[in-house]
Amino acid sequence: MTPAPRTLELFYDVLSPYSWLGFEVLCRYKKLWNINLQLRPSLIAAIMKDSGNQPPALLPRKAQYLQNDIRLLGQHIQVPIQLPKDFFSVILEKGSLSAMRFLTAVNLEHPKMLEKVSRELWMRVWSRVRTELWEPAWETLDGVLTLPRTISSILVLPFPLFTGLLVPRLHPLHLLPAVFSSSQDEDISEPKSILAAAEKAGMSTEQAQGLLEKISTPKVKNELRDTTNAACKYGAFGLPVTVAHLDGQTHMLFGSDRMELLAHLLGEKWMGPVPPAINAKI
């Protein structure tokens, strides 16, 4: 009998590009490792303030470095992340309070939707590729054959579809039909943008609207504040923060680049940021 799954908490904010990278890696591994992944929507701005830290992009050389780092990591980790040139003004001016309150509401009422809605919000801030062209879910062969949007990928790309080795497909832009998307960097502080993200994630308009109406309620505000405070209590000075609960010990790991170390702590196998799906436990 397998031992009890270990709990991992992932504190994240959609305003944080590195949070997206860490999120995708952990979502892939939650099917492969004996873990229970708890997503914890948080506010990075509040964590910065509480810890006395500053966003790295405020230092010119770090801002310069981040652009390349995120681009390269996006390619390596296969996440369609693209920092617009003015990415830092996106962070500063728009903020993420509404978006993170919305995700908090999703977590309270429809927790199973949290992963998809989070992903849609990141796509809106940090990607120019529409979600229907990038399918991050691990699909069975059945799924590939029945989803019409992926058929163009079968025709266009030489992927080894029948080997059982399926990876998230990031379609090369030049191979796509003309109906391909334009820029996605839409304002996630706008209610209509949040609604659009929720609907794209599979929520009905009614569900999404209902949750949007709740984002200013004390319950949601308090929950987001409590989650953010929990991250601070763990010692966070930024995001993403992964907290692993192991054998009575708590390990706080900062950054999207501590996943191999996490594997080591869990006694699990690290197979890179894009692990093969065939090892998935059924």
Add this chain to the structure above:
Amino acid sequence: MTPAPRTLELFYDVLSPYSWLGFEVLCRYKKLWNINLQLRPSLIAAIMKDSGNQPPALLPRKAQYLQNDIRLLGQHIQVPIQLPKDFFSVILEKGSLSAMRFLTAVNLEHPKMLEKVSRELWMRVWSRAAEKAGMSTEQAQGLLEKISTPKVKNELRDTTNAACKYGAFGLPVTVAHLDGQTHMLFGSDRMELLAHLLGEKWMGPVPPAINAKI
């Protein structure tokens, strides 16, 4: 016939614990990957100043985090690194100017010794298990006399400036020269990404030696 090895420059300072971790991983992989590893002793204090950055340990929560992070990474990467409780005062008060000038002199006169002497210095700063690097007393003495010469001072300054030109705001910095492009990677935690850029296989921070090219 194998293609020409790709040049990697590793800018480091013995005052930087993460530099030691990155250094050890690259030293292991230089036998396994088709690379030419060039060690570039630099001054982290000068890079901080030039970039306007500050040592992370100045922020209390980062200082707290670093202690655990380095301990866990040391175990995972199998480097006997131990941060003393007052590690930050070690950094602030002692500095590394003499040590890095010494390594610069080693690099100028006995470059094949640079790896071992660097490791020995790290061991002295960050580990309680000091080893001997195998340098004779005369060699060491001669080098100590040279560390304040203009040649050595200039070389250290030039190397540090090179790191700054690559965009460094801290150390370690690994610069990979690939197909006419230059990639600057910051931190000891970009080695798997480096493997991806090189088209080489990442086998974790402690790769098996049996894959070594003979």
